[in-house]
Amino acid sequence: MNKAVRLQPFEAIELLGKSSLWECVxxxxxxxxRTVMFADFSDAFAFMTRVALLAERRNHHPEWFNLFNRVDITLTTHEAGGISARDIEMAHAIDELVPG
Amino acid sequence: MNKAVRLQPFEAIELLGKSSLWECVxxxxxxxxRTVMFADFSDAFAFMTRVALLAERRNHHPEWFNLFNRVDITLTTHEAGGISARDIEMAHAIDELVPG
Known part of the structure; x- marks a missing residue:
């Protein structure tokens, strides 16, 4: 895998797309x-399980917080010192797992 | 289920036991x-899955944060406005799921 390169915020925002629900912080x-809300804990944890499998497959893991029906996900690339293309790809892949 | 009663810190600490790894904050x-460390994400998420099933069975859910091999768990009882017996029981049950 190539060394991850840190993206500038405007690059990250452009790559995410205008309608993205990810915030660039x-x-x-x-x-x-990104925060994702669900009907209940069961739905939230089912989503987390799918994201966990995705994270293992990509060897790129989120920092995340869960409280009942709420999941807060943070993506960053330690070796890049910020947001890299891996985070953008991961964000898009996670979006695919959000029901609805 | 009876209404959860808020425990005083000294009560919580006594019920947790002297060797408890839970902090009363x-x-x-x-x-x-309590923070629990694992060898890797796979081990951490396997543990989280077991805690998730426990939480559903007891209908008492943790607030938790995960980053790779680290899981930070916070227990409190909203309706009690603090720590209740349900948190103590949950803490002991979670301890049983920590490998080692």
Missing amino acids: AERGGVLR | AERGGVLR
């Missing part, structure tokens, strides 16, 4: 953040 | 907190 060189 | 009326 100026924290630790840049992180992507 | 003065936050939002009181929360219990």
